[in-house]
Amino acid sequence: MGGTSQRNINLKLKVWRQKGANQQGHFEEYDAKGISTDASFLEMLDVVNQRLIKEGRDPISFDHDCREGICGSCSMVINGNPHGSERSTATCQLHMRKFNDGETVVIEPFRAKAFPVIKDLSVDRSALDQIIASGGYISVNTGNAPDANGLPVAKVDADQAFNAATCIGCGACVAACVNGSAMLFVGAKVAHLGLLPQGQPERNERVLAMMDKMQELGFGNCSNTGACAVSCPKDISFENIARMNREYAKASIKKRS
Amino acid sequence: MAILDGKVPPGPVAEKWTNHKFNMKLVNPANKRKFTLIVVGTGLAGASASATLAELGYNVKTFCIHESPRRAHSIAAQGGINAAKNYQNDGDSVHRLFYDTVKGGDFRARESNVHRLAEISPNIIDQCVAQGVPFAREYGGTLTNRSFGGAQVSRTFYARGQTGQQLLIGAYQAMMRQVHAGAVQLYTRREMLELVVVDGAARGIVVRNLSTGEVESHAADAVILATGGYGNVFYLSTNAKQSNATAVWRAHKKGAYFGNPCFTQIHPTCIPVSGDYQSKLTLMSESLRNDGRVWVPKNKDDKRSPEQIPDAERDYYLERVYPSFGNLAPRDVSSRQAKFRVDEGRGVGPSGQAVYLDFRDAIKRLGESVVSERYGNLFEMYEKITGENPYQLPMRIYPAVHYTMGGLWVDYNLMSNLPGLHVLGEANFSDHGANRLGASALMQGLADGYFVIPYTIGHYLASTALPKVTTDHDAFKAARADVDARTQRFMAIKGSRTVDDIHRELGQIMWEYVGMSRQETGLKTALEKIPKLREEFWQNIRVSGDATGTINEELEKAGRVADFLDLGELMARDALHRNESCGGHFREEYQTPDNEAQRDDEKFCYVAGWEWKGEGKPQELHKEPLTFENVKLATRSYK
Numbered sequence: 062m063g064g065t066s067q068r069n070i071n072l073k074l075k076v077w078r079q080k081g082a083n084q085q086g087h088f089e090e091y092d093a094k095g096i097s098t099d100a101s102f103l104e105m106l107d108v109v110n111q112r113l114i115k116e117g118r119d120p121i122s123f124d125h126d127c128r129e130g131i132c133g134s135c136s137m138v139i140n141g142n143p144h145g146s147e148r149s150t151a152t153c154q155l156h157m158r159k160f161n162d163g164e165t166v167v168i169e170p171f172r173a174k175a176f177p178v179i180k181d182l183s184v185d186r187s188a189l190d191q192i193i194a195s196g197g198y199i200s201v202n203t204g205n206a207p208d209a210n211g212l213p214v215a216k217v218d219a220d221q222a223f224n225a226a227t228c229i230g231c232g233a234c235v236a237a238c239v240n241g242s243a244m245l246f247v248g249a250k251v252a253h254l255g256l257l258p259q260g261q262p263e264r265n266e267r268v269l270a271m272m273d274k275m276q277e278l279g280f281g282n283c284s285n286t287g288a289c290a291v292s293c294p295k296d297i298s299f300e301n302i303a304r305m306n307r308e309y310a311k312a313s314i315k316k317r318s
Numbered sequence: 319m320a321i322l323d324g325k326v327p328p329g330p331v332a333e334k335w336t337n338h339k340f341n342m343k344l345v346n347p348a349n350k351r352k353f354t355l356i357v358v359g360t361g362l363a364g365a366s367a368s369a370t371l372a373e374l375g376y377n378v379k380t381f382c383i384h385e386s387p388r389r390a391h392s393i394a395a396q397g398g399i400n401a402a403k404n405y406q407n408d409g410d411s412v413h414r415l416f417y418d419t420v421k422g423g424d425f426r427a428r429e430s431n432v433h434r435l436a437e438i439s440p441n442i443i444d445q446c447v448a449q450g451v452p453f454a455r456e457y458g459g460t461l462t463n464r465s466f467g468g469a470q471v472s473r474t475f476y477a478r479g480q481t482g483q484q485l486l487i488g489a490y491q492a493m494m495r496q497v498h499a500g501a502v503q504l505y506t507r508r509e510m511l512e513l514v515v516v517d518g519a520a521r522g523i524v525v526r527n528l529s530t531g532e533v534e535s536h537a538a539d540a541v542i543l544a545t546g547g548y549g550n551v552f553y554l555s556t557n558a559k560q561s562n563a564t565a566v567w568r569a570h571k572k573g574a575y576f577g578n579p580c581f582t583q584i585h586p587t588c589i590p591v592s593g594d595y596q597s598k599l600t601l602m603s604e605s606l607r608n609d610g611r612v613w614v615p616k617n618k619d620d621k622r623s624p625e626q627i628p629d630a631e632r633d634y635y636l637e638r639v640y641p642s643f644g645n646l647a648p649r650d651v652s653s654r655q656a657k658f659r660v661d662e663g664r665g666v667g668p669s670g671q672a673v674y675l676d677f678r679d680a681i682k683r684l685g686e687s688v689v690s691e692r693y694g695n696l697f698e699m700y701e702k703i704t705g706e707n708p709y710q711l712p713m714r715i716y717p718a719v720h721y722t723m724g725g726l727w728v729d730y731n732l733m734s735n736l737p738g739l740h741v742l743g744e745a746n747f748s749d750h751g752a753n754r755l756g757a758s759a760l761m762q763g764l765a766d767g768y769f770v771i772p773y774t775i776g777h778y779l780a781s782t783a784l785p786k787v788t789t790d791h792d793a794f795k796a797a798r799a800d801v802d803a804r805t806q807r808f809m810a811i812k813g814s815r816t817v818d819d820i821h822r823e824l825g826q827i828m829w830e831y832v833g834m835s836r837q838e839t840g841l842k843t844a845l846e847k848i849p850k851l852r853e854e855f856w857q858n859i860r861v862s863g864d865a866t867g868t869i870n871e872e873l874e875k876a877g878r879v880a881d882f883l884d885l886g887e888l889m890a891r892d893a894l895h896r897n898e899s900c901g902g903h904f905r906e907e908y909q910t911p912d913n914e915a916q917r918d919d920e921k922f923c924y925v926a927g928w929e930w931k932g933e934g935k936p937q938e939l940h941k942e943p944l945t946f947e948n949v950k951l952a953t954r955s956y957k
Contacts (some may be wrong), residue, residue, distance in 0.1 A: 066705070067592075067593075080868060081867070081868050096595075097592075097593050097595060099592045099593055099704075099705075100592075100593065100595045101597070101703075103597065104595045104596070104597050105595075107595065107597055107818075108595055111816050111818060111819070113862070114816045114860060114862050114872060115814070115816060115860070117860070117862055118862060119862055119863045120862065120863070120871065120872065122868075122869045122871060124385065125559060126384065126389055126391070126558040126559055126560050127389075127391065127393065127394045127558040127559075128558070128559060128597060128598050128600075129394050129600055129601075129699065130699065130702075131393050131394050131480065131483055132384075132389040132391070132393050132394065132558060133386075133388070133389060133393075134384070134385075134389050149698075150702060154699070154702045154703070156702065156703065156705070158705055179529050179868070179869060180529075180868045180869045183385075183869060185385065185529075186385060186386060187385065187386065187506060189386065190386050190387070190388070190494060190497075190504075190506075193490075193491060193494045194494040194495070194497045194498040195498060196498075197491055197494070198449070198450075198491035198492060198494060198495045199448065199449050199450045199491075200495060201445075201448045201449055201492075202370075202373045203366075203369065203370040203373060203445055203492075203768045203769070203772070204441075204445075204769075205448065206441070206444035206445045206447065206448035207444065207448070208444055209403070209443045209444045209446075209447040209448075209453075209461055210403075210405060210460045210461055212447070213455075213458065213459025213460055214455055214459050215459055216455050216456065216457050216459065219452050219453075219454075219455045219459075220452075222450070222452045223452035223477060223478065223484075226450075226452050226477075226484060226487065227480060227483070229483075230386065230388055253450065253452070254450050257450050257452070259447070259448055259449070259450050260450055
């Protein structure tokens with residue numbers, strides 16, 4: 062009842078099933094029949110899961126929550142692309158009108174050394190939280206703040222910082238990267254905080270700590286393919302990585318001198 | 319029935335909090351590390367409380383159901399956060415924010431709490447800016463504001479349509495800094511399934527590890543619940559799929575009173591339902607009503623495309639009925655007006671269950687680029703979901719369940735009637751009365767977490783004898799046994815209906831009879847249908863998979879829906895007992911000749927606090943009388 066061109070389609074799904082982190086996974090095939098083109102991709106999976114449950118079978122596990130493209134829970138690779146092939150779109154915002162009747166859709170979890178599979182399409186992305194914990198913040202205790210307008214921020218800086226801050230921490234950049242690197246994620250946080258005057262006191266320590274932590278946790282390095290930015294549902298710019306490399310170099314030199 | 323004591327401090331309303339802060343006992347810095355506090359939930363309230371309490375020196379154990387604390391549902395709040403900064407020089411003040419909030423809540427909130435909230439609001443903005451929250455700014459570098467419903471000043475701070483995300487990331491980062499410092503122990507993918515009460519005080523929780531199915535016990539000196547609202551009782555709502563009432567409901571079953579459960583907010587601007595596969599509804603921020611105009615065709619069953627309907631044949635009904643607030647009438651009022659228009663047969667779109675939110679005039683006046691700068695991400699979201707371009711065609715919107723003003727009853731110190739159990743944010747009932755104003759949820763969550771609980775919990779800890787309790791205590795063993803028994807019961811049913819199937823049916827009952835407008839016979843019908851559905855649930859659901867070893871989302875959902883069934887019934891009972899209309903609670907029997915809500919201050923000027931009396935027994939009603947000494951009780955008018 063949404064768009065006037067609503068119709069129903071049938072799909073074949075090839076879905077990665079894996080019982081646990083230490084078990085072998087495999088693809089299984091399912092039919093998704095009579096799916097409304099107004100439904101979201103996750104609602105299509107809901108329909109399949111309801112049928113599996115009624116048949117007494119184990120439904121497909123996948124992470125999801127807000128279904129509005131902002132919580133960053135979605136973690137699936139659709140036909141080879143994290144979040145599917147539509148640009149600037151998280152899986153939950155992908156709608157079935159982008160698929161053709163009779164199409165085969167391959168669904169896998171985000172794959173990266175630092176993201177072990179928990180079950181089926183659910184992966185453990187707590188390494189990203191550990192990177193933030195290592196320095197992705199401004200150290201200011203509650204109650205220490207001066208008046209908010211006491212520190213003017215040029216609109217252009219505020220806007221750029223905002224663009225970087227819209228990262229939803231989904232990890233698609235890591236899944237898209239041949240090296241399993243989290244440099245777009247780290248670069249976005251370094252840019253968000255480093256562009257603001259509030260972020261200056263810890264600027265050098267921040268980039269060093271976050272990069273060291275990223276490497277320690279098994280993420281790879283950047284080889285400039287740009288796949289991360291293409292897969293990003295929030296269009297985090299690839300330039301953030303270049304900025305971070307400059308920041309890192311400067312901070313390293315400062316540390317040595 | 320007992321009279322509930324909100325423990326409101328004495329003195330003039332504007333001095334209460336200041337005096338109370340001085341009068342409360344303190345825990346000295348060296349002693350703070352001897353106390354362990356449990357925080358459940360990592361949304362705005364939980365993350366800000368965890369960070370601040372850890373900064374003060376307490377040992378904090380923080381729990382969340384998500385795989386990362388940053389995914390809590392506060393992340394999805396769009397429009398903004400109110401604060402009485404008066405940066406716009408347009409006549410705002412602490413007193414005006416206080417006044418607007420009391421009036422907006424239709425005189426069913428505690429004055430003292432609301433005043434404190436307004437007093438604290440400027441500090442929140444300061445704190446967030448210091449953390450690096452990238453609020454919208456003017457070219458001169460100062461912060462900018464926009465207007466929200468129910469206010470005639472511009473006091474809403476925002477970060478495009480992603481304010482909740484930016485505020486939550488600020489609080490999350492502050493908390494992760496404390497995780498790094500070892501002051502917060504973070505437990506992700508844990509669902510609280512029992513509150514543990516020892517000698518009458520909340521002393522711990524039992525949780526299930528959602529990745530492994532293992533059940534764990536955690537002891538503490540006090541427990542803080544910041545687990546959000548219960549809008550998902552309606553199945554379809556703007557809440558995230560995992561948002562649930564289980565933590566507060568299990569606490570209720572251990573003795574915590576439930577306050578005003580029937581006060582539900584139906585948000586006027588959401589994307590309409592498109593089909594029976596629908597899993598949730600998506601909000602379109604109230605901020606859109608700054609520039610969007612709401613209308614329906616004047617003629618019934620007008621099937622023309624909207625751009626072909628000339629202005630003379632359009633009814634801009636909010637501007638017509640509420641000339642002084644216009645499209646920025648409060649949420650409850652706007653939602654009801656949309657329902658009236660649809661009920662008259664003037665709804666639009668294929669289902670007829672929608673009204674238009676039109677940006678044609680704003681685009682003409684401001685240009686597409688300004689409109690895009692203000693609302694670009696919302697327009698994109700709308701287009702992704704509906705396949706229609708709102709720059710060319712008006713949005714189709716309809717009200718949907720969005721927020722719950724009710725929640726666990728708390729006193730002025732945010733402590734429930736159960737000593738040691740503190741409740742923050744949407745999970746408590748405290749500040750919004752019968753209707754929450756837009757951009758006030760974020761304000762309350764952060765006020766509670768950054769600036770209220772850090773003071774009031776110290777007072778509790780310093781003035782209470784808290785003998786050492788470990789998880790070996792019998793109360794923990796009993797709570798774990800209850801968790802295990804419930805799990806086994808779910809797994810053993812092996813019926814033929816899915817948990818979602820029952821949940822959807824509950825949602826239909828709730829929307830039909832306990833939704834936007836309610837009446838006695840309908841509520842009685844709901845009270846017949848819900849117990850029958852509960853029986854069906856306990857006899858005929860099917861939870862597939864294993865209870866332990868790995869993720870079992872069906873088992874998680876079964877526990878939540880079992881609680882929603884009980885809570886839904888209490889909501890209907892509360893709505894039936896409240897023989898008046900106020901805010902989001904609209905009883906058709908009680909309305910003015912022009913269809914506005916008609917309160918009954920003589921009989922219902924109180925908070926309803928419901929006490930659990932055991933399985934199968936109706937809850938007992940207790941009352942906290944409300945007095946209005948600073949904002950005169952008056953009919954709420956936005957005309």
